[in-house]
Amino acid sequence: MNDLVTLGQRLRHFRNAAGLTLDQLGERVGVAGSQLSLMENGRREPRVTLLSSLAEALDVTVADLLDDTPPTPRAALEIELDRAQRSAHYAALGLPMVRASRSMPDDVLESLVGLHRALIERQRQAIATPEEARRANTAQRLHMRTLDNHLPEIEELAERMVAETGHVSGALTHREVGLMATRLGFELVYVNDLPHSARSVTDLENGRIYLPPASIPGGHGLRSMALQAIAHRLLEHRVPATYAEFLRQRLEINYFAAACLMPREQSVAFLTQAKADRNIAVEDFRDAFGVTHEAAALRFTNLATTYLDLSLHFLRVGDDGAVYKAYENDGLRLPVDVTGSTEGQLVCRKWSARVAMTRTNRTTEYYQYTDTPEGTFWESTQTGTTSANDEFSITVGVPFADAKWFRGRETTNREHSTCPDPVCCKHPPSDLAQRWRGKAWTSAKLHAHILSPLPSGTFPGVDDQELYAFLDAHGGGER
Structure with missing residues (x-):
């Protein structure tokens, strides 16, 4: 029109x-x-x-x-x-x-x-407000549940792009990612002064994709950032008009990056063999493709139901027990608020996602069976620390009947959760409550982002002034 x-x-x-x-x-x-x-x-x-x-x-x-x-x-x-x-x-x-x-x-x-x-x-x-973000995120999570977290069109695109680089097996290299960018008319440029609110910046006029320095710790993440920037061009994304569209674009570029770093054919072959050996382990999947534990766990959710006939759940939980990311199609009842949003809600203290953070030895995955009102689930949890030294855990779990396919199924660790019943873990033991009620005072730690909207620029979360000043400082119209 x-x-x-x-x-x-x-x-x-x-x-x-x-x-x-x-x-x-x-x-x-x-x-x-x-x-x-x-x-x-x-x-x-x-x-x-x-x-x-x-x-x-x-x-x-x-x-x-x-x-x-x-x-x-x-x-x-x-x-x-x-x-x-x-x-x-x-x-x-x-x-x-x-x-x-x-x-x-x-x-x-x-x-x-x-x-x-x-x-x-x-x-x-308005679309940058936390309330709108939560509504849009909930709708997207429920939609992806209907798709078993699987996007075949992006799988096909990623497979084709990886094949065109000449990649055969193993981890996708920085050089191969660079070749992918070159085919689209872009060069990868590593700089120290990216806008603090941006993970990468693409200069469409001069054909450059700006990324953080290649020497940063965990440099494998740069492959993912570059692939995400490339995905915006391949998927012909436009400036998002709504927060829902912004989230959909972010999901698609993350999916594309994961599908390139862990190609479908190789990943399915690897996981199918692991299932046949009754030895599925996220840590093995992670190490086989040289990615982070979280990336491997999320990629597993893309493939498990469609190719392995496994229903499952995924959780990223902070050290305070709050949900940062979640997905399930196995019936686990996620904690939600009145709008249906699970982000920011506290998971049960007895779930593996929180129990694992109480361990002294956190170098290996923690395995646990958890009895819940919806049934018994087997879970594998790996803990980690962000660059700001905030702790978190990554959990992949399946119903009890499917534990037989996973390493760690022999664990004797078991917890019984009755959440959302507040008696389960939200109320303090009666003797402690009686001992300390009215005899203590504390001051709550308030996370600033809870009350602050995202910068309301062209792209939600990115400051336009910083973005355009950065582009101007790096050559403007010069090529």
Whole structure:
């Protein structure tokens, strides 16, 4: 529709320049003037043969008519107004569309367009709020559950791109990732001054993908960041208009990166053999492809149900017990708030995700059976520490019947959870409560991000001023 609006504006511009009325032009090309009016208003698409006749009658080329540039500043405003009024956000207001007639003064048109720009900016600011993020994240998690966390189209794309680099087996190398970028017309550039709110920056004009220094600890993560930036181009992502769209794009680029670093064919072969040996272990999967434990665990959720016939759950939990990421299709009841969001909710103290963080020796995976109201689950948990020294745990679990396929099934560790019953682990033991009630005072630690919205720039979470200053500092228009 947007292209038809521009085409209509250019058609009207060239008709007026030729000094023809709608009926006069219609007589030359054999159509009614009313039909041409619909085309000029972007409501009807002309046939290719008619386009050729129109171009000839107006003494221009077909390319002149199909150019996507508005013919005049006034036309640009009219096109922008039309597009704004056709958006879902405007439609939700229930207001009538205002047609930019020829008699509408320029200043009125400019005011209307300015109001729409302000409305769009307010919407962009609103999508960066924690409340909107939680709603969108919940909807995405539930949607991915219906898909068993598996995206076959992206699997196919990743497999094709990896094959084109000449990769055969083992971990994908930095060189192969660089070749992938080169095929798309980009070079990977490592810099020390990325905007603090950005993981990477892509300069579309000069064909550069800026990444943190290659020497940072755990440099394997740079492959993933580069692949995510590449994925935006391959998947033809546009600037997200809603937070839901932003989250969907992020999920897709993360999925693509994981599918490149742990290619489907090799991964399925590896995991199928491990299942046959009754020796599935996330740590082995991790080491085979040179990725992080979390990346391997998440990739396992992409493949387990579709290719191994295993239902499962995944958790990333902070040292305070709060959920950072979660997925399940095995019936485990995740803790949720009244909106259905699980992020930020506390998991039971008796689940493996929290018990593992009480151990002294954390170098190996911790295995545990957990009895819950929904059944017994076997879980494997690995703990870790972020660059800010915050502890977290990564858990993959399956129903009791499927524990037989995993290493660690012989564990004698077992806990009994009755959550969400508060008596399970939320209420203190009665003797301690009686001993200390009214005799203590403390001050809560408040995480700043809980009350702070994300920077409300073009891309949620990224500061526009920092982003554009960074690009300007790295060469501007120079190549």
